[in-house]
Amino acid sequence: MHKKRTYRRRAKEQSDSDEEISNVITDATSIPKPLGLSFDDSLESESPFIPRAPQPRSEANAKVLNDSKAKDDQETSEAPILEGADPRLTIKNLEDKGVSVFAATAIPAGQTLIREQPYGAVIDDTNLTKYCTACFKASEQPLSRCSSCKFLHYCSRQCQISDWKQYHSIECPSYTKIGKRIPAAVRCITRMLIRRANDPTSFKTVERLTVGKDAVPEKVKMKYAQLIMAVRQILPAKMMPSAGDTMELICRFTVNSMSVLGFDYAGVGVGLFTNVCRLNHSCWPNCAITFEGKTAVLRTIGHVEESEELCISYIDVMEPYETRQERLLEQYYFKCQCKLCGITKDIDIRSALRCLRKDCTGAVRYPDNLEESREMYTSLCSVCSTELIVPLADIQERQDRVENLLKLSSSMTSTDKPRARLNLENAFRIGDGILHNCHHLLVKARQQLKDIAIDMKDWETAYSVTKQLYEAYQHIYPSNSPITAIECYVIAKMYSNLHPEYSWTLHAHYVQALKLLEVCYETNSSVLQSVRREIRELEAEQSFAQMQRHGHDVQ
Numbered sequence: 001m002h003k004k005r006t007y008r009r010r011a012k013e014q015s016d017s018d019e020e021i022s023n024v025i026t027d028a029t030s031i032p033k034p035l036g037l038s039f040d041d042s043l044e045s046e047s048p049f050i051p052r053a054p055q056p057r058s059e060a061n062a063k064v065l066n067d068s069k070a071k072d073d074q075e076t077s078e079a080p081i082l083e084g085a086d087p088r089l090t091i092k093n094l095e096d097k098g099v100s101v102f103a104a105t106a107i108p109a110g111q112t113l114i115r116e117q118p119y120g121a122v123i124d125d126t127n128l129t130k131y132c133t134a135c136f137k138a139s140e141q142p143l144s145r146c147s148s149c150k151f152l153h154y155c156s157r158q159c160q161i162s163d164w165k166q167y168h169s170i171e172c173p174s175y176t177k178i179g180k181r182i183p184a185a186v187r188c189i190t191r192m193l194i195r196r197a198n199d200p201t202s203f204k205t206v207e208r209l210t211v212g213k214d215a216v217p218e219k220v221k222m223k224y225a226q227l228i229m230a231v232r233q234i235l236p237a238k239m240m241p242s243a244g245d246t247m248e249l250i251c252r253f254t255v256n257s258m259s260v261l262g263f264d265y266a267g268v269g270v271g272l273f274t275n276v277c278r279l280n281h282s283c284w285p286n287c288a289i290t291f292e293g294k295t296a297v298l299r300t301i302g303h304v305e306e307s308e309e310l311c312i313s314y315i316d317v318m319e320p321y322e323t324r325q326e327r328l329l330e331q332y333y334f335k336c337q338c339k340l341c342g343i344t345k346d347i348d349i350r351s352a353l354r355c356l357r358k359d360c361t362g363a364v365r366y367p368d369n370l371e372e373s374r375e376m377y378t379s380l381c382s383v384c385s386t387e388l389i390v391p392l393a394d395i396q397e398r399q400d401r402v403e404n405l406l407k408l409s410s411s412m413t414s415t416d417k418p419r420a421r422l423n424l425e426n427a428f429r430i431g432d433g434i435l436h437n438c439h440h441l442l443v444k445a446r447q448q449l450k451d452i453a454i455d456m457k458d459w460e461t462a463y464s465v466t467k468q469l470y471e472a473y474q475h476i477y478p479s480n481s482p483i484t485a486i487e488c489y490v491i492a493k494m495y496s497n498l499h500p501e502y503s504w505t506l507h508a509h510y511v512q513a514l515k516l517l518e519v520c521y522e523t524n525s526s527v528l529q530s531v532r533r534e535i536r537e538l539e540a541e542q543s544f545a546q547m548q549r550h551g552h553d554v555q
């Protein structure tokens with residue numbers, strides 16, 4: 001009660017009306033979600049295409065090297081760059097990439113290298129009622145919400161009490177007063193500042209992260225200024241750093257934070273993890289991050305050679321070369337020169353055309369310039385060398401039509417599923433004849449169709465589309481990537497919806513999923529526990545059926 005009165009007085013002293021506060025918070029809609037682990041469109045920031053500015057490096061970064069000198073330096077500096085990481089990791093400070101993580105020795109696939117709690121993490125706006133704010137676990141039971149702000153939800157009294165003590169007692173009065181949705185980025189930055197105020201030493205790990213400030217365009221800085229105003233409406237004045245410090249934190253947050261993903265690899269929230277964020281990006285990464293609740297787990301998904309750089313992917317690498325480059329430059333201020341970007345300048349299956357031969361899965365290079373005056377486009381299939389001759393205008397027209405149908409269907413998926421589905425079927429009819437199976441537009445169309453089919457409980461379609469997606473993912477993503485592994489698990493689930501009783505095929509689907517998931521998820525993760533349980537149940541069912549067949553006395 002007393003707290004409420006104090007807050008009110010403070011709020012009154014501020015000249016902004018409630019309306020203004022709410023507007024600022026609504027306007028300062030979430031800053032783009034970095035590290036691309038979620039596949040929403042929040043990376044589509046409005047910032048212009050900007051050249052990369054030199055990356056400012058912190059003093060601590062400059063101290064680290066990968067040789068014996070690095071070890072000496074690390075010993076003398078206050079804290080290692082990677083706290084509690086696997087000893088097989090080593091740090092180099094590269095001219096063009098800044099702090100970079102390397103393998104000191106060969107590391108096989110499927111190894112956990114870092115397990116880490118976030119410095120700050122919050123649930124996304126759309127997931128607040130589905131996931132516990134404190135532990136990030138999804139619950140089958142309805143979550144209980146904070147009775148005051150009615151905004152945050154918890155799975156247990158314990159979670160609510162611990163969250164209240166740490167953070168919520170400070171935010172709750174403002175949330176109650178504002179009375180509407182507060183973007184996740186604002187909430188996350190607020191929480192980091194609360195933690196900083198209560199434990200200033202802990203904030204050193206955040207202060208050492210890359211800022212990227214000098215590369216941030218003015219237009220984006222204006223958005224950040226709105227964010228600062230929004231945070232100021234929530235945080236008590238004594239906890240609020242200077243505008244400059246808050247701007248730095250926001251810049252760090254944009255470049256270093258990442259989406260926290262759930263069981264199904266879909267976005268749950270956003271968080272800042274000061275160790276795993278040190279990994280640089282590659283469009284063909286050898287590591288991936290999965291989450292258990294809000295614990296980030298970094299694992300190798302491929303064999304890593306000694307002295308090889310360890311990388312994760314910041315964006316969805318289903319996108320073609322140009323889009324990937326654009327997004328990385330816009331949000332992370334660098335030009336990607338990874339293995340895949342090098343190759344795909346020649347042929348990129350994500351934007352390729354299909355081979356004319358029906359039985360060939362080969363790709364035909366997408367024309368460089370559709371506006372060229374040449375009437376016909378001629379190119380060879382990468383696999384069977386069959387010549388494709390097609391009018392340039394035809395390629396352009398079909399691609400545009402597929403794109404439009406995709407947009408149309410996406411705008412009506414929640415209101416008119418049958419029509420959305422019809423549009424997608426048309427998109428396939430038009431696109432299939434010319435676009436490669438891994439073309440990003442066809443993949444997106446399949447993803448949409450799968451979601452619709454699942455919503456409509458049309459398991460037959462859902463199963464066959466998921467299988468097609470899985471096939472495409474095997475080429476688009478590195479093997480053992482979580483997204484491919486999860487898709488394989490989804491195939492098993494779809495099949496079991498279609499044919500719930502034991503069958504060799506169903507068992508094989510689960511075993512295949514388990515094999516893939518075991519690489520990117522830890523043994524005791526909830527995903528693996530659930531797949532193993534499903535396999536056990538299937539096997540028990542099969543033994544039971546066998547015993548019955550052989551006339552055993554089963555009760």
Ligand SMILES: C[S@@+](CC[C@H](N)C(=O)[O-])C[C@H]1O[C@@H](n2cnc3c(N)ncnc32)[C@H](O)[C@@H]1O
Nearest residue numbers: 097098099210255256277278279280281332334
């Ligand atoms: C999340 S941080 C990664 C760690 C960072 N290297 C550091 O010094 O702390 C992201 C920043 O690292 C740099 N970076 C990451 N991947 C890169 C790459 N493939 N090529 C060049 N720079 C990269 C960019 O400056 C980017 O904004």
